[in-house]
Amino acid sequence: MTEQKESQAEQGIRRLYQATRREEPSTELDARILHLARQAISARRPRWLVSVATAAVLVLGLTLTLHVVEPPQWTPEEESAPPAPASLEYAPRVSAPVLQAEPKKLEQRMFDRRQAPATSEYKEWGQESATSAFPAASPKRDDAGGPAMFEADEVIAPLGNILAPAKPLKMNTNPEQWLKEIERLLDQGELPQVREALLRFRAEYPDHPIPERLRPWLPPQ
């Protein structure tokens, strides 16, 4: 009987308690929490979105980089471009005053060199120029308006000559100048180079007269 009364009293307490359950969180509090929950999801969602976006950007960037870095497609003419001179002395020489005075001309000259069709002289050598692996550059002025400076061609060509095995002497000018250079080599005692150069010269200009002092060094045919 006592237990039954206790049980009824507890049920009465529970009913009364349920009747008092009127309070609830404010709508502002609800909104804050629901916003927090949505924010947590949206903050998590970009993890994969960002990953995908990052991957896409990387792929795009890599593609662009490869496109930019990819060596230029050389035309056959460019492939047979003149080989680098055998020594530093044969590298294109540009004096500072000239660079200062005529940057446009120099630029045009460089452009012409790059665009010039292969000559028989060049074809004869049949060797790839040390510079052909590098894109030619145009002379440019420094920021202070100082003398123009050559970059790729002018710097890389001599470098290429140093690194590359010795090449036979070759003049990339006219026959007379070529012969003068050979004579200069003779003056310096570079006899193997003189012979080789004469051989090349003869092959290039079979009918051109050879100076008297060089004839002894001309290999027998």
Next chain:
Amino acid sequence: MTDEELFARYRRGDPAAFESLYGRYRQSLYLFLLRSSANRTVADDLYQESWARVISAQASFSEGSFRAWLFQIARNLWIDHLRRQNLRPVDTELDLAELGDPKPQPEQQTQSEDCGELLKRSIGELPREQQEVFLLKEEGLISLEQIAAILAVGRETVKSRLRYAMTKLRSALEDCL
């Protein structure tokens, strides 16, 4: 759909699942904290913090009852709050008076409501151990076993605390029952 299924859906990125789950426990969790603290400001803070913990610690919920997990979070926050404030579980009558209907209509103040206010006050005056067992049972609708797990005590201890709580309330509400 169970609480656990809803929560799993929310964890997979479904905000509607959270809204459903929130709706189920919106009032009960709030009342648990309000009856425990007897202070709206504290209850608001702890309520928001409880849900924030649920949201931030969602990955840590693996199995078991979501309901028990939710109330355990709230209860732990309430205990932390007490430790920080070094307060009694229920403050003065002034605080308890705040728990009444914010805009009670004079004509609605029946005997039942008076008893209701008395009950709220009486709950607030219970020892903390008895109070939390009563509230977890009434608001959380949590089984004695789950309450025992939340409080890290034995089931019989929970049963005993609940019995003491009921005895005190029955005594306080003698005229209402």
